[in-house]
Amino acid sequence: IMEKSLLYPVTNAYREDQKLDGLWDFKFDPASEGEKNGWTEGLADPIEMPVPASFNDFFTDKDAREYTGDFWYVKKVFIPKYFEGKQIGLRFGAATHRATVYVNGQKIRSHEGGFLPFTADITGATKLGEENVVAVKINNELHRDALPAGDTMTLKNGKKMAKPFFDFYNYSGLNRSVHLIAIPKDNVYDYSTTYEVSDEQATVHYTVQTDAQADVKVSLADEAGNVVATATGSTGDLVVKNPTLWQVRDAYLYTIKIQLLENGTVVDAYSDEIGLRTIEIQGHQILVNHKPVYLKGFGRHEDSIYAGRAFDLNVERRDLNLMKWIGANSYRSSHYPYDEQAYKFADREGILITDEVPAVGFKMAAASFLGGLDQSFFDGDWIDELYKKHIDQVKDMIKRDKNHPSVLAWSLCNEPDTSSESAVPYFTKLFNDSADLDPEKRPRTFTLNEDDTFETSKCLKFPDFYLLNRYPGWYHKWGYEISDGEAGLRAELDEWKNSDIDKPIVFSEYGADTEPGLHKLPSIMWSEEYQIELLEMFNRVFDSYDFIRGEQPWNLADFQTVEGNMRVNGNKKGIFTRDRQPKAAAFYLRKRWNSLPLSY
Ligand SMILES: CCCN1C[C@@H](O)[C@H](O)[C@@H](C(=O)O)C1
Numbered sequence: 220i221m222e223k224s225l226l227y228p229v230t231n232a233y234r235e236d237q238k239l240d241g242l243w244d245f246k247f248d249p250a251s252e253g254e255k256n257g258w259t260e261g262l263a264d265p266i267e268m269p270v271p272a273s274f275n276d277f278f279t280d281k282d283a284r285e286y287t288g289d290f291w292y293v294k295k296v297f298i299p300k301y302f303e304g305k306q307i308g309l310r311f312g313a314a315t316h317r318a319t320v321y322v323n324g325q326k327i328r329s330h331e332g333g334f335l336p337f338t339a340d341i342t343g344a345t346k347l348g349e350e351n352v353v354a355v356k357i358n359n360e361l362h363r364d365a366l367p368a369g370d371t372m373t374l375k376n377g378k379k380m381a382k383p384f385f386d387f388y389n390y391s392g393l394n395r396s397v398h399l400i401a402i403p404k405d406n407v408y409d410y411s412t413t414y415e416v417s418d419e420q421a422t423v424h425y426t427v428q429t430d431a432q433a434d435v436k437v438s439l440a441d442e443a444g445n446v447v448a449t450a451t452g453s454t455g456d457l458v459v460k461n462p463t464l465w466q467v468r469d470a471y472l473y474t475i476k477i478q479l480l481e482n483g484t485v486v487d488a489y490s491d492e493i494g495l496r497t498i499e500i501q502g503h504q505i506l507v508n509h510k511p512v513y514l515k516g517f518g519r520h521e522d523s524i525y526a527g528r529a530f531d532l533n534v535e536r537r538d539l540n541l542m543k544w545i546g547a548n549s550y551r552s553s554h555y556p557y558d559e560q561a562y563k564f565a566d567r568e569g570i571l572i573t574d575e576v577p578a579v580g581f582k583m584a585a586a587s588f589l590g591g592l593d594q595s596f597f598d599g600d601w602i603d604e605l606y607k608k609h610i611d612q613v614k615d616m617i618k619r620d621k622n623h624p625s626v627l628a629w630s631l632c633n634e635p636d637t638s639s640e641s642a643v644p645y646f647t648k649l650f651n652d653s654a655d656l657d658p659e660k661r662p663r664t665f666t667l668n669e670d671d672t673f674e675t676s677k678c679l680k681f682p683d684f685y686l687l688n689r690y691p692g693w694y695h696k697w698g699y700e701i702s703d704g705e706a707g708l709r710a711e712l713d714e715w716k717n718s719d720i721d722k723p724i725v726f727s728e729y730g731a732d733t734e735p736g737l738h739k740l741p742s743i744m745w746s747e748e749y750q751i752e753l754l755e756m757f758n759r760v761f762d763s764y765d766f767i768r769g770e771q772p773w774n775l776a777d778f779q780t781v782e783g784n785m786r787v788n789g790n791k792k793g794i795f796t797r798d799r800q801p802k803a804a805a806f807y808l809r810k811r812w813n814s815l816p817l818s819y
Pocket residue numbers: 385386387554634668688690728773790792
């Protein structure tokens with residue numbers, strides 16, 4: 220059935236894709252009475268709610284902005300007669316954090332996980348040539364056995380409140396587009412590619428997945444549309460002479476075209492843009508097309524004013540221009556998989572992405588920083604249930620994103636508690652169960668925070684390269700003490716240097732909250748001058764160790780978090796403000812990064 224496909228929707232001679240963006244009827248359901256009261260057929264006195272968007276920041280009253288629990292979206296959708304004989308589906312880019320889909324009052328399916336797509340097969344529930352009622356019940360509560368990890372508490376006044384174990388606001392809703400799709404009964408439900416490249420020749424080993432008894436024809440066209448290779452069969456090789464490889468900050472995209480034929484007649488087709496390139500880790504080096512790459516970039520968030528965590532192509536265009544302006548070549552999709560369009564954009568711009576699942580907050584220390592307990596997260600009784608959701612979302616992330624040239628690596632967790640032995644069985648399973656998911660076998664890793672050093676982490680054997688999150692100069696040894704912070708950082712890196720570990724290290728987080736426009740001579744914390752001094756300290760250290768192969772300060776831009784005495788209307792570690800304007804550090808980093816080779 221179509222629900223197993225995560226292929227991005229397309230419109231062509233055999234398939235149709237209609238975006239259902241716009242205003243939906245919306246209503247909170249604090250008593251979870253929606254089904255009982257017939258909300259699957261329509262909402263009484265609804266609010267008009269934009270999709271895609273988080274609902275939170277549209278509201279003027281705090282109960283609505285902070286609302287935690289069930290809520291409904293309902294929309295009348297006309298389904299044309301010419302969909303007759305096709306498989307008809309609703310494809311959700313993301314429903315945060317869990318959803319149940321109804322059509323004309325009939326329950327179709329549920330889905331858990333607010334940052335990855337799913338399709339509801341509505342073929343049997345639709346009336347063709349008429350309006351159909353689509354109803355989606357969403358819940359945005361946080362739990363320790365779900366991703367991203369947190370708690371949901373009930374206040375004395377009976378209202379629920381999200382308690383995230385992570386440092387980004389629990390923006391919720393239909394944060395990405397909903398698509399009405401129609402595909403042939405006999406269809407391509409997935410494909411994958413692996414590569415061998417040299418300057419003289421590139422080979423694309425492809426595999427096409429279909430349940431149909433059909434012939435498969437595959438062709439590869441260059442940017443001018445010239446067919447450069449063809450093949451037949453559900454697996455095969457496309458050989459390209461004198462290929463134009465996909466390079467970092469110098470992208471080139473070919474179009475792979477897949478056709479299904481029955482008795483010589485094409486019954487389905489699917490095209491996609493791919494890049495001919497390889498990714499390897501060799502010793503301390505990260506290689507793209509067999510050449511070392513040095514990562515310059517950021518941790519990011521899908522975050523902007525008005526629509527919260529909605530994917531916004533306008534913001535993505537601006538962010539990629541900022542990254543090009545500053546000399547970046549990469550970013551981490553912290554702390555969750557982003558909308559597919561972000562990867563397509565990065566494919567075109569030659570930007571490398573470390574793709575991260577929302578396995579964030581797996582650390583009670585973070586929780587205690589945010590109000591949780593102080594114990595090893597992996598000793599919790601919630602671990603078995605959590606693991607099921609965790610590996611399920613790793614599988615979906617890799618299945619969804621595996622064909623993007625921009626994807627460099629998979630980050631399977633952000634800052635887990637790896638200093639306790641109880642993390643080892645969890646990570647053993649996680650790395651065993653994820654070993655064969657990516658046909659290209661790209662590197663897998665997770666971020667290590669201050670408590671998880673060379674000395675203390677029990678899980679250093681798992682990552683293919685290391686992502687270090689380090690905050691001397693901010694969360695410890697800050698201000699005038701930063702010289703001790705530098706000494707401590709050097710001491711730890713000397714341990715890595717003197718160890719037998721021969722894998723690359725990328726600094727995936729470091730930074731200072733900075734209030735734009737705050738200037739002080741000499742510097743103080745929160746001033747723009749201090750943010751630069753902190754970056755200068757880290758860069759002095761990076762330039763002292765040749766196994767450090769990437770620098771990705773936190774964060775590209777300021778972003779929203781829970782309110783708290785440690786946050787001034789969100790996290791201000793941005794090199795750019797939330798409205799994407801430069802702090803002084805942006806000009807400092809641009810100077811440094813443009814003095815390094817563009818992409819290597
Ligand atoms: C020490 C925790 C690691 N890191 C996670 C990230 O999500 C936060 O925004 C960042 C910070 O606190 O600025 C810290």
